[in-house]
Amino acid sequence: xxxxRLVVFGFIALSVIYLSISLYSRSVRRExxxxxxxxxxxxxxxxxxxxxxxxxxxxxxxxxxRPKLIGLVYVVPIVxxxxxxxxxxxx
Numbered sequence: 013x014x015x016x017r018l019v020v021f022g023f024i025a026l027s028v029i030y031l032s033i034s035l036y037s038r039s040v041r042r043e044x045x046x047x048x049x050x051x052x053x054x055x056x057x058x059x060x061x062x063x064x065x066x067x068x069x070x071x072x073x074x075x076x077x078r079p080k081l082i083g084l085v086y087v088v089p090i091v092x093x094x095x096x097x098x099x100x101x102x103x
Contacts, residue, residue: 022089030085037082038073045069 045066054061073079 022093026086026089030082033082033085034079037078038070041073042066042070 046062049057049062049065
């Protein structure tokens with residue numbers, strides 16, 4: 013029963029951490045895109061062009077490796093706990 017409790021609460025904690033990091037990373041990327049567009053806007057730029065630029069940049073971000081690496085938030089702790097349990101039980 014203790015193992016089930018560990019798995020459930022661990023998954024909840026890792027999910028909160030994953031969501032926090034994911035939202036933070038997306039907001040930082042969006043802010044960077046906004047600043048980049050505002051620093052050197054093309055001639056005749058309007059809000060629709062700015063929104064399209066940011067949407068394109070966010071699509072490129074979603075297809076990059078960075079959001080996928082955030083998934084390691086789940087993998088690394090599970091591997092670490094598994095190794096610790098294995099090492100403790102083999103000795």
